[in-house]
Amino acid sequence: MKKTKHKILDMLLKHPDIHLSGQKICDVLGCSRTAVWKHIKELESEGFKIEAIQKKGYRLLSTPNELSEARILVGLKTKELGQHLIYFDSIGSTQKETQHLAEDGAPHGTLVITSHQMTGRGRLGRTWSMPKGKGIAMSLILRPKLSINRIPQLTLIAAVAVYKAITEVTGIQTDIKWPNDILVMGKKIVGILTEMQTEGTNVKAVIIGMGMNINANKNDFPEEIRHVATSLKTLTGKEHDMSLIVQTILFYFEELYLRYLEEGFSVIKWMWESHAVSIGKRINARLFNGKVLTGLAKGIDEEGALLLEDDQGSIHKIYSADIEI
Ligand code: BT5
Known part of the structure; x- marks a missing residue:
């Protein structure tokens, strides 16, 4: 169940071109006008820019880039x-x-x-x-x-x-x-x-x-x-x-x-x-036990492990490491 504040924001987002009157919001959500006003103020304090015009109502002008x-x-x-x-x-x-x-x-x-x-x-x-x-x-x-x-x-x-x-x-x-x-x-x-x-x-x-x-x-x-x-x-x-x-x-x-x-x-x-940057390149894999393996990154296997071919042609499966390219 969404909070009333979220429902108000939802209504404002869905009607970017018109003003929604406080009364209309109350009627739809079944809350008081004071509650609407309080939630609008909260949204404003979170960075939402809301235009409030007397007798017309509220309109959302912009949403914040900050996390909300x-x-x-x-x-x-x-x-x-x-x-x-x-x-x-x-x-x-x-x-x-x-x-x-x-x-x-x-x-x-x-x-x-x-x-x-x-x-x-x-x-x-x-x-x-x-x-x-x-x-x-x-x-x-x-x-x-x-x-x-x-x-x-x-x-x-x-x-x-x-x-x-x-x-x-x-x-x-x-x-x-x-x-x-x-x-x-x-x-x-x-x-x-x-x-x-x-x-x-x-x-x-x-x-x-x-x-x-x-x-x-x-x-x-x-x-x-x-x-x-x-x-x-x-x-x-x-x-x-x-x-x-x-x-x-x-x-x-x-x-x-x-x-x-x-x-x-x-x-x-x-x-x-x-999208993998290391595949097909020569890499160093610094394992968490301190060992470093050098070779060609061939791809990943069906488990998601990295396949590295060393200079002797052996394939190593690497499950956890830091990769240097
Ligand atoms: C990671 O570890 O890259 C995993 C980071 C996961 C962080 C998230 S945030 C949400 C959640 N809550 C937590 O407490 N953690 C997770 P690793 O591969 O070990 O890389 C760590 C290294 O990245 C550090 O030693 C720095 O060199 C570098 N580093 C630290 N902060 C960085 C940043 N903001 N941007 C880029 N590199 C950073």
Whole structure:
């Protein structure tokens, strides 16, 4: 059940060319005029520009580029992903919070999201930095009936959903770097962190975390990552609607996920490979045990593992590593 505020926003979005009177909104939603006024004020404080003309009513002039819970939920075209949305003005780590929620039984599709994440983390306890209000940090709970060895495929599905969404919303073409990076011109714009909760050999939950650089300027990033990080704003010179990006990612993620469950990984595999920057190139794979393998990246296998051919012609299956091209 949508909140009254979301219903008002929905009405305003659907009627961009006319003023909706307070009375009309009350009649449709069955609430008081004071309640309408209060919700309009709330929407304004969240960055929505609303024209209010006496005797005519309210008209939406523009929506904010900042992340907005109402804007994400209104018009979200998914059945499950993101429909249970938990929005934080600020939080330590969405991933950590989502781990707890998943343990407590939060349903498939639950999304925890913020644009102010203070102690974000990457793989192996690394840090994920996010300039306040300029990016998106979100963690999604999936409860797939899949064997543990297939879970890494979900990172690749997430990566395909992200590149599709970024291209659709901004026109920018992105590259995927196995396994979890989305790059533009060699710099990272999105990092994905996939973690799972298991019971014996059963997967109980998978938590897919995504950190995205959207409206940050180069100097907003800490100095030590400026040479590796970029943002949509840096690339296009303008700010982007973060809520629309989230909606679009969730839409593609759900579509790809359902196709994957029905048809298997091969459908994702070719989409992924067609955007993968490392395939066909000579790479160093820095394994997490400290070993470095060098050779030709041949592709990914049916599990999503990277296939590397070394100089002796042996093929190595790599499940987890940092790739240097
Ligand atoms: C990742 O790890 O790329 C996964 C990042 C996942 C972050 C999300 S945000 C929502 C959710 N909540 C969390 O707490 N985490 C997840 P990894 O491949 O280990 O890369 C980490 C490295 O990327 C760091 O060591 C830096 O070098 C670099 N880095 C950190 N912040 C960055 C940023 N904003 N943009 C680009 N690179 C960054």
